[in-house]
Amino acid sequence: QVQLAESGGGLVQAGGSLRLSCAASGRTFGNYAMAWFRQAPGKDREFVAAISRSSTNILYADSVKGRFTISRDNTKNTVWLQMNGLKPDDTAVYYCAAGARISVATLSRHREYDYWGQGTQVTVSS
Numbered sequence: 001q002v003q004l005a006e007s008g009g010g011l012v013q014a015g016g017s018l019r020l021s022c023a024a025s026g027r028t029f030g031n032y033a034m035a036w037f038r039q040a041p042g043k044d045r046e047f048v049a050a051i052s053r054s055s056t057n058i059l060y061a062d063s064v065k066g067r068f069t070i071s072r073d074n075t076k077n078t079v080w081l082q083m084n085g086l087k088p089d090d091t092a093v094y095y096c097a098a099g100a101r102i103s104v105a106t107l108s109r110h111r112e113y114d115y116w117g118q119g120t121q122v123t124v125s126s
Contacts, residue, residue: 002026002115009120020081022096030074033102038092050107086124093119
């Protein structure tokens with residue numbers, strides 16, 4: 001079992017920045033690919049970014065490419081999402097996810113992830 005806890009959400013003006021953190025506890029963090037997804041009211045859960053176990057492979061949604069950066073530190077059991085140039089369309093609840101059987105081809109597929117955090121709200125005002 002892996003427990004995930006997100007933090008760092010909040011209210012920010014358009015163009016601002018936030019850094020989300022996801023702290024993992026339980027089984028060996030380095031065995032899991034990690035990802036961030038988001039869900040806005042009335043919309044489906046959307047892939048944001050993912051990083052493989054050793055950080056070799058990183059994938060971003062087109063909508064955040066060039067603005068968001070995902071990173072991890074396996075010694076700290078933590079994954080981060082640095083969000084710059086935030087837009088009102090980025091407003092959503094952001095979820096951290098961990099997957100033990102994720103391949104490069106499945107990094108963006110939310111159904112492939114085994115564990116999820118409770119989410120942290122990000123609100124971007126115009």
